[in-house]
Amino acid sequence: MSAEKFSNPVVRWIDHRLPVFSMLDHEKYDYPVPKNLNYFWNFGVLAGLALVIMIVTGIVLAMNYTAHVDHAFSSVERIMRDVNHGWLIRYIHMNAASFFFIVVYIHIFRGLYYGSYKAPRELLWMLGVVIFLLMMATAFMGYVLPWGQMSFWGATVITNLFSAIPIVGESIVTFLWGGFSVDNPTLNRFFSLHYLMPFVIAGVVVLHIVALHRFGSNNPIGIDAKGPQDTISFHPYYTIKDMVGIAMFLLLLAVAVFFFPNAMGHPDNYIPANPMQTPAHIVPEWYFLPFYAILRAVPDKLGGVLLMFAAIFVLFILPWLDRSPVRSARFRPVFRIFFWLLFIDCIALGYLGGKPAEGVYVVLSRIATVWYFLHFLVILPMLSVFETTKPLPKSISEPVLATAKGAA
Amino acid sequence: MVKFLIASVTALAALIGVAGPAQAAGGGDVKLVSGEWSFAGPFGYFDKGAMQRGFQVYREVCAGCHGVEYLAFRNLADLGYNDAEIKAIAAEYEVMDGPDDDGEMFMRAARPADLIPSPYRNDNEARANNNGALPPDLSLITKARANGADYLYSLLLGYEDAPASTEVPDGMYYNNAYSGHLIAMPQPIYGDDVEYADGTPTTPESLAADVTHFLMWAAEPKMEVRKRIGVAAVFFLSIFLIMSYMAKRRVWAELH
Numbered sequence: 001m002s003a004e005k006f007s008n009p010v011v012r013w014i015d016h017r018l019p020v021f022s023m024l025d026h027e028k029y030d031y032p033v034p035k036n037l038n039y040f041w042n043f044g045v046l047a048g049l050a051l052v053i054m055i056v057t058g059i060v061l062a063m064n065y066t067a068h069v070d071h072a073f074s075s076v077e078r079i080m081r082d083v084n085h086g087w088l089i090r091y092i093h094m095n096a097a098s099f100f101f102i103v104v105y106i107h108i109f110r111g112l113y114y115g116s117y118k119a120p121r122e123l124l125w126m127l128g129v130v131i132f133l134l135m136m137a138t139a140f141m142g143y144v145l146p147w148g149q150m151s152f153w154g155a156t157v158i159t160n161l162f163s164a165i166p167i168v169g170e171s172i173v174t175f176l177w178g179g180f181s182v183d184n185p186t187l188n189r190f191f192s193l194h195y196l197m198p199f200v201i202a203g204v205v206v207l208h209i210v211a212l213h214r215f216g217s218n219n220p221i222g223i224d225a226k227g228p229q230d231t232i233s234f235h236p237y238y239t240i241k242d243m244v245g246i247a248m249f250l251l252l253l254a255v256a257v258f259f260f261p262n263a264m265g266h267p268d269n270y271i272p273a274n275p276m277q278t279p280a281h282i283v284p285e286w287y288f289l290p291f292y293a294i295l296r297a298v299p300d301k302l303g304g305v306l307l308m309f310a311a312i313f314v315l316f317i318l319p320w321l322d323r324s325p326v327r328s329a330r331f332r333p334v335f336r337i338f339f340w341l342l343f344i345d346c347i348a349l350g351y352l353g354g355k356p357a358e359g360v361y362v363v364l365s366r367i368a369t370v371w372y373f374l375h376f377l378v379i380l381p382m383l384s385v386f387e388t389t390k391p392l393p394k395s396i397s398e399p400v401l402a403t404a405k406g407a408a
Numbered sequence: 409m410v411k412f413l414i415a416s417v418t419a420l421a422a423l424i425g426v427a428g429p430a431q432a433a434g435g436g437d438v439k440l441v442s443g444e445w446s447f448a449g450p451f452g453y454f455d456k457g458a459m460q461r462g463f464q465v466y467r468e469v470c471a472g473c474h475g476v477e478y479l480a481f482r483n484l485a486d487l488g489y490n491d492a493e494i495k496a497i498a499a500e501y502e503v504m505d506g507p508d509d510d511g512e513m514f515m516r517a518a519r520p521a522d523l524i525p526s527p528y529r530n531d532n533e534a535r536a537n538n539n540g541a542l543p544p545d546l547s548l549i550t551k552a553r554a555n556g557a558d559y560l561y562s563l564l565l566g567y568e569d570a571p572a573s574t575e576v577p578d579g580m581y582y583n584n585a586y587s588g589h590l591i592a593m594p595q596p597i598y599g600d601d602v603e604y605a606d607g608t609p610t611t612p613e614s615l616a617a618d619v620t621h622f623l624m625w626a627a628e629p630k631m632e633v634r635k636r637i638g639v640a641a642v643f644f645l646s647i648f649l650i651m652s653y654m655a656k657r658r659v660w661a662e663l664h
Contacts, residue, residue: 081630280587
């Protein structure tokens, strides 16, 4: 990489000493990307965009927010009413959080469908699960900050889960709270951590991208690129394709922010926190509902907590549960059926998590929970052995050319 | 593009489908009547006349027990009052100020910058005056209930005789829109409770609709500007989406 390729003398001078332009150039033009990525490959970039939106709006909100039990709720109302465009910044922050999870869930299911977690991308996948965990912690603490009824009671319920741990449980909960109930010290530390975590996420995102660029993107066919005929440069082909996704993302976000800003929230969070009055149904944010359903499906508290964490832990070991050498579901007819069953199962868990834990909902939650673990722990390992996969194409360009001829 | 559309629809379905159950708070077999609100929909706006009448209903009917703690007198400009009118309205209230040079707190007439005073100094005083029940602050009430505007409207009109099977304890009232049906608030609106200066009929329905209108504004005072910007943003982003897609087609066409 020589500096001569830049015509601007200032760029050349800088690049000779600090090769940032060469680096960007390298990622833009020399980084080979499979030529057959579909629009589901937009969601990584969209997640990154969501993170940036969250950090920028969050920093501005923090300038106007007061982390104190007596002032938090009214400082948020102050933002909504008196801060210039404060309502806009807060509604973007609220809704972009939900969109972040929608995007990441699609990103995860994309990985599941096309086998993006398989060798040699196991660490890439596991870093993704770490990001997901950090996101959940960040979102949970962020939801506490407005100090509404659901903030307070959600925090109480979730932090209390740790009390299920034998012997040290109670001490851990006291430690988390900074006292003997969810109170001002809890709010303060949650605010501090809520501000810190996004930057930790950004750091892990860097690792995620470094791991990605080691072997490049997986693709819908799931076979490795065999040479230059199978790849194209990131710029302009995928920059422009990502822009279409970004436009769609921003459009949907705008519809939510400007016309349904509270649709994904809970009305109870516009009631100031009241430790003396428990809401009729305590529900977490919608993106936690599948895990909440798993938690409540188990009659034993410790069992529920363990199973909820296990639901995420199975994702960590997924690369070793699914041993099939074929990545993409396109060539795995049986896997494909089970993939969609898992998808329906997760939607069902989300629905059940929002329902009261009584009657038929409990039974259904248990069935859905069992199915979730059955899928990862039994079905996937068995499919790796018994499934007859379809023949794989010889290279990426072969089917691409074939469909291009057919479709054009 | 088909895949992309599927992905977008999936995202939307997730958005609407999962947001639904989270909203379903409140209780059992409540009946909601739906008002016709000018503030509904993407081009919704607040009706200034309705808000002024609603403010009057609030002052003459609700304000005895319920505050609107996040509203300042200056905010009433949104209702169409001019500076002099707002000053005059504020001057009808007294607020505590101080301490003065002698260290004493003192009462003075309110100014536009002051928050509208609440009827009670604290929750304990509110409960002491209301049979132990706490009248909630109304500044956010329409956002703090599912289907807030319809809910409030239905609640105000929902008082009726209890069915024979329901025993109504002393100090409680039967309301078909309230979760559990037994509410501590006595029926506030009977019709003709206030006299409108503009000659609008004072039926229970119109009084309830007007005060709901006012309280919707109180909870979401930036709604009009939000929707106005929203229409422009959606228009701009739609064009941006179409142009991006066309540019993408153009760039990728060179590939084959």
